[in-house]
Amino acid sequence: MTHSLKLLRSCSIQNGTIQVDGTNVFAGPPATFAAFATAAFRALGIEYPKFHKMDNLAKLGFLAAEHLLAGQDFRAPGLAARTGVVLANATSSLDTDLRYETQLRQRLASPALFVYTLPNIVVGELCIRHGITGENLLFMTERYEPAAQVAYVANLFAKQRIDRCLGGWIDLLGQEYRAFFYLVGPSSEAALPYTTANVETLFIS
Amino acid sequence: MQDLKLQLKELLVENLNLQDIKPEEIGDDQPIFGEGLGLDSIDALEIIVMLQQHFGVRLTKADNGPQVLATVNSMAEYITTHPQPKK
Amino acid sequence: MAYIAAHNILSPLGATSAATFAAVAAGRSAVAEHAGLLPSGELVWAARLPAGWAQALPADGFSPFELMLIASIQDATSQVEVALTSERTVFVFATTKGNIGLLDEAAEVSPALRGRLSLAASARAVARYFGSVVVPVVVSNACISGVAALLVAQRLLASGQYDTAVVAGADTVSQFVLTGFQAFQALSAGPCKPFSADRDGINLGEAAATIILTAAPPDGPAVRLAGGAISNDANHISGPSRTGAELAQAIGQALAEAELTAADVDFVSAHGTATPYNDAMEAKAFALSGVQQKPVHSAKGALGHTLGAAGLVESVLSVLSLTEGCLLPTAGYSQPMQLEALPIARTAQPAALRVGLKTASGFGGCNGALIFTRL
Numbered sequence: 001m002t003h004s005l006k007l008l009r010s011c012s013i014q015n016g017t018i019q020v021d022g023t024n025v026f027a028g029p030p031a032t033f034a035a036f037a038t039a040a041f042r043a044l045g046i047e048y049p050k051f052h053k054m055d056n057l058a059k060l061g062f063l064a065a066e067h068l069l070a071g072q073d074f075r076a077p078g079l080a081a082r083t084g085v086v087l088a089n090a091t092s093s094l095d096t097d098l099r100y101e102t103q104l105r106q107r108l109a110s111p112a113l114f115v116y117t118l119p120n121i122v123v124g125e126l127c128i129r130h131g132i133t134g135e136n137l138l139f140m141t142e143r144y145e146p147a148a149q150v151a152y153v154a155n156l157f158a159k160q161r162i163d164r165c166l167g168g169w170i171d172l173l174g175q176e177y178r179a180f181f182y183l184v185g186p187s188s189e190a191a192l193p194y195t196t197a198n199v200e201t202l203f204i205s
Numbered sequence: 206m207q208d209l210k211l212q213l214k215e216l217l218v219e220n221l222n223l224q225d226i227k228p229e230e231i232g233d234d235q236p237i238f239g240e241g242l243g244l245d246s247i248d249a250l251e252i253i254v255m256l257q258q259h260f261g262v263r264l265t266k267a268d269n270g271p272q273v274l275a276t277v278n279s280m281a282e283y284i285t286t287h288p289q290p291k292k
Numbered sequence: 293m294a295y296i297a298a299h300n301i302l303s304p305l306g307a308t309s310a311a312t313f314a315a316v317a318a319g320r321s322a323v324a325e326h327a328g329l330l331p332s333g334e335l336v337w338a339a340r341l342p343a344g345w346a347q348a349l350p351a352d353g354f355s356p357f358e359l360m361l362i363a364s365i366q367d368a369t370s371q372v373e374v375a376l377t378s379e380r381t382v383f384v385f386a387t388t389k390g391n392i393g394l395l396d397e398a399a400e401v402s403p404a405l406r407g408r409l410s411l412a413a414s415a416r417a418v419a420r421y422f423g424s425v426v427v428p429v430v431v432s433n434a435c436i437s438g439v440a441a442l443l444v445a446q447r448l449l450a451s452g453q454y455d456t457a458v459v460a461g462a463d464t465v466s467q468f469v470l471t472g473f474q475a476f477q478a479l480s481a482g483p484c485k486p487f488s489a490d491r492d493g494i495n496l497g498e499a500a501a502t503i504i505l506t507a508a509p510p511d512g513p514a515v516r517l518a519g520g521a522i523s524n525d526a527n528h529i530s531g532p533s534r535t536g537a538e539l540a541q542a543i544g545q546a547l548a549e550a551e552l553t554a555a556d557v558d559f560v561s562a563h564g565t566a567t568p569y570n571d572a573m574e575a576k577a578f579a580l581s582g583v584q585q586k587p588v589h590s591a592k593g594a595l596g597h598t599l600g601a602a603g604l605v606e607s608v609l610s611v612l613s614l615t616e617g618c619l620l621p622t623a624g625y626s627q628p629m630q631l632e633a634l635p636i637a638r639t640a641q642p643a644a645l646r647v648g649l650k651t652a653s654g655f656g657g658c659n660g661a662l663i664f665t666r667l
Binding site for chain 1: 331388389390392395401406409410411412413415416427429430431432433434440444447448450451453468471472473474475476521522523524525526527528529530538541545654655656657658
Binding site for chain 1: 220221222223224225243247248250251254257258
């Protein structure tokens with residue numbers, strides 16, 4: 001490839017705030033994740049009623065991807081199949097698993113909850129929203145391991161399977177949540193090379 | 206019957222997370238799938254569970270699901286013609 | 293390109309790959325009617341490991357799910373020399389729900405139980421049991437997890453980071469998952485009927501499988517994992533694509549990586565879950581990919597849908613099909629589908645086979661395809 005891989009954009013959501021490339025773009029009132037998510041969604045000003053049906057993990061991912069990919073169109077021919085999504089997560093869908101179990105014991109199994117008792121559904125929601133049909137994977141790790149992810153994603157580019165990738169970390173359990181998404185691709189203009197050190201720096205900032 | 210229909214509308218809004226819709230805005234005869242309220246196949250399954258939980262009726266594959274669930278009217282009709290089985 | 297050095301299937305039909313394969317080839321099915329699996333008391337058809345199957349294993353506080361992985365890996369690693377404790381050997385795990393079965397009986401959810409529900413923690417415990425010093429990779433991508441784990445392992449080997457990958461997957465039949473599929477009206481009323489006109493849903497199953505992949509060819513003839521790809525329908529989180537185009541995309545990419553064409557494929561090990569939608573979608577995908585005339589089989593009638601293990605279990609069966617020269621039958625198959633009927637065998641057929649295609653699809657709209665070749 002002619003241009004080396006660069007970090008094109010990043011989005012971080014934690015503690016009721018949303019940052020894009022290090023700049024605060026939204027701060028919700030101190031509140032539950034559910035209230036924060038609803039407020040952040042309304043602030044987007046988009047029409048997407050399915051958002052309200054998502055579980056909290058999917059909402060978190062949706063919001064992060066919406067900010068990250070603003071202005072990107074993956075429906076251009078060829079691009080959709082050449083865009084990857086490679087995310088990592090620790091607690092899987094435990095937040096929804098527990099809700100599902102509670103509902104099951106108190107009443108009846110809820111299909112709307114059950115579908116979210118798989119951690120990769122958030123990836124599916126992102127693919128639907130942004131028209132991404134390329135390689136999509138969710139890795140389970142006890143904590144975020146940028147080195148492993150960077151190596152894997154860089155290898156996908158080296159093997160010419162993708163032209164762009166949404167990578168990062170997403171986790172939510174109760175009121176503890178963190179989304180850190182980045183967009184990586186070949187670029188001559190963008191400044192930040194796609195390295196473990198740079199990803200780590202963005203993650204902890 | 207009107208109470209039942211309003212109850213159904215309230216349950217739909219609550220169970221299906223229809224955030225931007227008020228129960229009274231749903232027409233009795235309004236098709237709720239597709240264009241109507243934007244419901245999909247998972248919503249249909251959720252409604253089936255909702256009907257079982259609140260009214261004791263169990264829709265099986267033998268029943269004409271799409272027809273029964275099409276509108277509030279058709280659901281109310283089904284409930285009143287399929288009383289809860291005696292335990 | 294990666295080589296299959298050893299493998300195992302731990303299933304209700306046998307504790308080894310050979311035993312399970314022989315049973316499937318003979319048309320046997322582990323699917324049976326069970327009482328007491330659903331809280332309502334209703335009967336359900338599922339494929340379960342026999343009670344007491346783990347008796348001979350060291351318990352050491354491992355859960356049934358973890359023991360399934362351990363037993364499977366134990367058998368696979370006994371077949372070849374593997375440097376389990378080397379930094380050049382990585383464990384790659386596939387599972388959808390790990391220890392979720394522990395939730396079924398729990399009176400309350402303690403912090404300790406929450407910890408046990410961590411997929412990564414289970415993986416760490418199992419890898420450590422075998423002396424691994426490398427953080428295990430865990431793939432959780434719904435029903436394509438097994439296929440995805442193999443593809444991830446192949447990529448890790450190709451990157452030069454590792455020489456050997458122990459790829460293992462498992463999932464249990466739990467009340468948690470059964471009740472969910474029941475709420476989805478996705479369970480069959482009896483033994484499931486893959487690719488049949490009167491198919492009506494799935495049977496859940498439990499199993500574990502292991503494939504040991506190496507970057508270097510082993511001595512003697514070997515089967516290769518020659519190519520693979522993953523795609524997303526970008527359509528609906530639980531309903532499959534109506535066109536099958538995205539699974540076809542993955543199949544095409546897998547073939548391209550293997551430097552093969554649809555004509556080279558000798559058989560297809562399909563996902564074939566026996567739901568009305570999945571099987572129809574797969575048939576469309578096969579037609580789009582040009583493999584619709586190739587012998588197709590689904591193992592779901594014999595072993596049930598083993599979720600995160602399925603892609604691995606069925607890949608092992610595909611590898612054995614190649615080495616044994618045997619096309620597998622599809623247990624439960626009744627009448628051909630009306631549209632896009634596929635060539636499904638009711639009994640095992642001997643055949644010289646060199647290229648096998650394994651497909652999988654899952655919730656979240658994901659699809660996976662792998663190409664296995666016999667040298």
